[in-house]
Amino acid sequence: MEKNEPHGVIKLLHLKGYSARQIHDEMKIVYGDDCLSHDTVVKWKRNFQTGHMPLTDEPRTGRPSLTNSATTVNKVEDLILEDRRVTIHVIKHEPGLSYGSVWKIIHDELYMSKVSARWVPRLLTPLQRQTRRDLSRQMLTLLEQDEEDFFGRLVTMDKSWIYLNDLETKEMSKEWKHTISPPPKKAKVQKSAGKIMLMRDFLKKKCCGMLTKGVRLLADNAPAHSSQAAVVETRRCGYDILPHPPYSPDLAPSDFFLFPEMKNPLRGRLFGDTDDVIQVVEQWFSTQSEGSYNGGLRKVKKRWEKCGTLDGDYYVEKY
Template structure:
């Protein structure tokens, strides 16, 4: 349901005598996440109380006709594809339209939304993936040939964690505009920096944990602090 449809439903509930909170509960139970916000419902109920009868957008003086033209959509889409991290305010300044018009074009006409980058351990190349597959096949072959318990006793797993000296980019900062069905962008958890140390932990089949000297030093620092 589009925003005009929401307004008609709000008007219907208002004429029935429902309060804004009652209208919000009824819309949430029917529409779920696509239901309008409480602030929007409260605003339109106030307008209906003041005597407004139309649910359509009122014509604004000086409103630009090119807002709804396909050429404007293509222009905005091209700008977004060149820099997917642009804010609505920045895009409005570039195109010369209001922020509300830009947001409406992005979400309704271009069917786009801003998503945070999905964290992955590393951005692997084709060679990296093939090497990991080869190592896994070799380990599986040795596992089937030798006695399983003997093989597992010699197998040591290892995990590592970068401890940074500064705060990395947040998920909010990594948001980019994407079209419906387009996957979110990816970024590696570890980035090049001068201020970081590596914490490493090793674990064998018997549950014995072994730590690198750097990991022990890091833990000592945290305890002392």
């Protein structure tokens, strides 16, 4: 249906002497759900009765739109770049701008949206980013020589705190509610003081000849792993220690695939003592297949690649 076609029908039936109600009823038979409303038919019939015969709306008066003005768009962009946290209510106080025009410029002209800052382990210096990038590329070079051999010889280990009473996550506390119902509330609770440190060798592959080929150990830079005594003992066992950049939990396999999966089912549970914690954690490890460890460990390749692509910046899933 052409834009002005219904107006022509109204004009024709008006000239035949039809009332607004009769015109609307006739148009409903032809156009069905696409028919103009009765009020619109009445408005156009009145126009024709007063001698206004054009089938298009007259130009509307009022302030001209400023959203297409390059000068106005640049002004809004400059204000945002000057203060990334500036609000639309502040920007609209500029001469000639309204809340609606500012919103339209930001979304339709600048293609910008306001998002919350994401937490990162550390605000990296240029040197730290370069170190992360270079070490990631170094690991990829080593991996590309023989990927199957690389992962076949790779062992990683880490440690993590397991609390006797660990809080549930915000995601876990979500509840369904009606639109008119008040949102659920919960008091802020501190984690329990009682806890136990579990150190676990994972990805222990029972592969014949692994020690003969030479074990490659990938661990983070925690003192328990990087102290002189630990390094000496590791090398005495004949292990190769792969370099790991500082402040890089996103590149440590345990931190991005093992511990989060292990701790999720423990959230919100209250344990009586450390023996209960140990039993539940050991049960969880016993249910994991060898394939889950292998698959999780191989994700480090993607992490190294992404670190290089991001010039050493942190990797998060949304990238």
